[in-house]
Amino acid sequence: MPHEFVPGLEGVPIAESAISFVDGLKGVLEYRGIRIENLAEHSTYEETAHLLLKGDLPDQAALGSLIHELANHRRLESQIIDLLKCLPEYGHPMDALQAAIAALGMFHPARDVTKDAENHLSCIRLIAKLPSIVSAFERFRNGAEILSPREDLGHTANFLYTLTGVEPNHVSVKALDVCLILHADHTMNASTFSGRVTGSTLADPYTVVSSAVGTLSGPLHGGANEQVLDMLREIGSVQNAETYIENKMANKDRIMGFGHRVYKTKDPRAIILRRLADEMTEEHGSTELYEIALRVDEIVTERLGEKGIFANVDFYSGIVYDALGIRSDAFTPIFAMGRVAGWLAHWLEQLIDNRIFRPTQIYAGEHDIPYRPAEQRGGKSS
Ligand code: CMC
Numbered sequence: 001m002p003h004e005f006v007p008g009l010e011g012v013p014i015a016e017s018a019i020s021f022v023d024g025l026k027g028v029l030e031y032r033g034i035r036i037e038n039l040a041e042h043s044t045y046e047e048t049a050h051l052l053l054k055g056d057l058p059d060q061a062a063l064g065s066l067i068h069e070l071a072n073h074r075r076l077e078s079q080i081i082d083l084l085k086c087l088p089e090y091g092h093p094m095d096a097l098q099a100a101i102a103a104l105g106m107f108h109p110a111r112d113v114t115k116d117a118e119n120h121l122s123c124i125r126l127i128a129k130l131p132s133i134v135s136a137f138e139r140f141r142n143g144a145e146i147l148s149p150r151e152d153l154g155h156t157a158n159f160l161y162t163l164t165g166v167e168p169n170h171v172s173v174k175a176l177d178v179c180l181i182l183h184a185d186h187t188m189n190a191s192t193f194s195g196r197v198t199g200s201t202l203a204d205p206y207t208v209v210s211s212a213v214g215t216l217s218g219p220l221h222g223g224a225n226e227q228v229l230d231m232l233r234e235i236g237s238v239q240n241a242e243t244y245i246e247n248k249m250a251n252k253d254r255i256m257g258f259g260h261r262v263y264k265t266k267d268p269r270a271i272i273l274r275r276l277a278d279e280m281t282e283e284h285g286s287t288e289l290y291e292i293a294l295r296v297d298e299i300v301t302e303r304l305g306e307k308g309i310f311a312n313v314d315f316y317s318g319i320v321y322d323a324l325g326i327r328s329d330a331f332t333p334i335f336a337m338g339r340v341a342g343w344l345a346h347w348l349e350q351l352i353d354n355r356i357f358r359p360t361q362i363y364a365g366e367h368d369i370p371y372r373p374a375e376q377r378g379g380k381s382s
Contacts, residue, residue, distance in 0.1 A: 005362050010261065014193060014357075019052060019345050020185040024262035029269065031185055032056065040272050045155050045180040046070065049127055049341035052185055053348065066124075067154065073128035074149035074158065077107050081136055081146055089141035093333045094217040096137040097130070098210050104129060105206025113202055113351060122205040123344045130340050131159035134333040138163055156180060159337070164325065171283060172324055175276055176334075179317055182269040183335050185342030186313075187262070191216040192339075192346050197357045199347040212343045213336050219256070222335040224314040225321075228257035229328040232292045232318075241295040249303065257315030258300050264308030273316035280323040290319055 006012050021030045029036040032051050039048055043057075046067055050058040058066060083103055087096050105111065108125060112118050136146045139162075147162045156177040160168035186192070195212035199205075216222035235244045248255055260267060274297075281290050297311050304310075314335075321331050 003360075003362065008261070009193075014188060015196065015346075015350070017187070017346070017349060018055070019342065019349060020187050022187050022262050024260070024264055027263065027265045027268050027271075029186070036182065036268055037272065039181050040178045043181060045177050045184070045338070045341075048181045048184050052341045052345040053123060069124045070128045070155055071149075071151040071153075071158070073125050074132050074151075076129060076132045076136060077104075079107070080104060080133070084133070084137045085140055087137070092217075093134065093137050093141075093330050094213065094223070094336070097133055097333050097336060098213040098217070100133045100137075101126070101130070101206055101213060102210040104133075105204050105210075108206070111204040111206070113204065119205065119348060119351075123348075126205060126209055126344060127340055128155075130333075130337045131155070132162065134330065134337060135159060135162040138327070138330055160324070171280075175280060175320055176324060178272065178276055179320055179334065180338035182272060182313060183317075183338030185339070185345065190218075190221050192343060195343040196346050196350045199350045200354055200357045202351075202354070205344065205347055208347050209340060209343055212339070216336055216339065217332060220254075222314070222332045222339075224256045224312075225318045225331040225335060226328045228293075228315055229289075229318040229322060229331070231256050232289050232296070235292050235296070237288065238291050238295045241292055242299055245296060245299045245303070255296075255300055255304075257318075258304065258311055259309045260312045263310065263312065266310045267312045269313040270311045270316055273313065273320060274311070277316050277319040277323070280320060284323055287323070289322060293319055 019032065021033070022028065031039060031048065032055055034051065034057075039051075043051075047057055047063060050056075050062065050066055054062075080100055080103060084096060084100060087099065104125070108122065111122055132149055139146050144165070147165060149158050149162055153161055153167075154173070157168055157173045160166075160172060160176060188196075191212040194215035195208045198211040199208045219227050235241050245255065277290060277293075281287065293315070297315065301310060317335070318328065318331050321334060322328070326334065
C-alpha cells in the first residue's frame with residue numbers, strides 16, 4: 001500500500017475518465033475529444049451539455065428533444081421560491097444556490113440512482129433549474145418581481161431574460177453561452193472531485209450537485225472570479241496597477257485570476273474569454289476596468305510568466321459578466337450554471353464502476369493519553 005502523502009493530491013489520479021482532457025503544457029482543453037475552441041465557436045450550451053453527459057454531440061432530433069425537456073423543467077416549485085425569499089437578501093448567492101439545490105431534491109422523490117431514466121430526469125431538472133434559482137434570488141435581493149421562465153427562449157437567453165426582465169440581444173446571448181460552454185467541465189478540479197466523492201456514497205444527484213456548489217464557492221476555485229473584479233476596482237486606475245501588483249508580490253499574496261494547478265502556459269479558456277471581452281468592449285466601448293485588467297495581465301505575465309503563472313479562466317470571465325450588467329457576487333453562481341453539466345457527467349461516470357472513496361491519512365497525533373476530569377485539566381488546550 002502506498003503511504004506517501006501528496007498535499008493537494010497533486011498529480012494523483014482518482015478516476016479513469018473519458019469526459020474531458022487537459023494538456024497543461026500545450027494549453028489544450030477538450031470535451032470528449034473536441035477542442036474547446038471549436039465548441040466555443042460553433043456549439044451551444046445545450047449541445048455541449050449533451051456531449052458531456054451522453055458522450056457525443058446530439059443529432060437534430062436529440063438536440064430538439066433536449067431543448068424541449070430543458071424548457072419544460074425550468075419552472076421552480078413555489079416552495080423553492082418561498083425558500084429563497086426567506087433567505088437574507090444580503091447573503092451570498094452561492095449559499096442561496098447551494099441551499100435551494102439541496103431543497104430541490106426533496107421535491108423529486110424519483111431519484112433511485114440505479115435507474116437510468118430517473119438519473120436522466122434528475123440531470124435535466126438540475127441543468128434547467130439552476131439558472132432559475134440564480135435569477136430568482138438575484139431579482140428577490142434587488143427587490144424586483146421574480147419572473148416565470150419562457151419556454152420559447154433557449155437556455156441562455158431565458159436565463160438573461162429572467163435575470164433582467166428584458167429579452168436579450170444575440171450578442172449578449174452568444175457571449176454568455178460561450179462562458180457557460182467554457183465552464184462546463186475541467187477534468188478533476190476540486191468541485192468535480194467533491195461531487196464524485198459524494199456520488200460514490202450513492203447519495204442522490206441533488207446532494208452531489210449541492211456539495212460541488214459548496215466546493216466551487218471558495219476563492220481558490222470558482223470564487224476567484226468575484227475577487228478579480230473586487231481587485232480591479234480596488235486598483236482603481238491603470239496607473240495604480242504596477243504598484244498594486246508589486247505590493248501583492250512583496251507580501252507574497254495571491255493575485256486572483258492567475259495561476260493554475262495544471263496549466264503552466266496560457267489557459268485556453270482565458271484566451272477565448274479575452275477575445276470575447278475585446279469584442280464586447282468594442283461593441284459597448286472600453287471600460288476603465290477592462291483597461292486595468294489588460295495592464296494587470298501584462299504586469300503579472302512579465303513578472304510571473306516564467307514560473308508558469310498566467311491568467312486563468314476566472315480572470316476574464318468577470319469582465320464579460322460585468323459588461324452584461326451582472327453583479328460580481330453572482331459570477332460564481334453563473335460558473336456553477338455552466339459546470340453543472342460536467343458535475344453530472346462525472347457523477348454518471350462514477351456510478352458505472354463505483355467504489356466509495358475512502359482514502360487514508362498519516363496519523364500525526366499522540367497515543368494512550370489518559371482521561372482527566374475537567375477540574376484537573378490545564379495546559380495547551382485550556
Ligand atoms: N499569484 C501569485 N503567486 C502564485 C499564484 C497567484 N495567483 N498562484 C500560484 N502562485 C505561486 C505560489 O506562491 C507558489 O510559489 P512558490 O513556489 O514560490 O511558493 C507557486 O506559484 C505554486 O503555487 P501553489 O499554491 O503550489 O499552486 P497550486 O497548484 O496549489 O494552486 C491555485 C493553484 C489556482 C489555487 C493558485 O494558482 C491560486 O491560488 N490562484 C489564485 C486563485 C485563482 O485564481 N483561482 C482560480 C483557479 S482557475 C479556475 C478554478 O479552478 O476555479
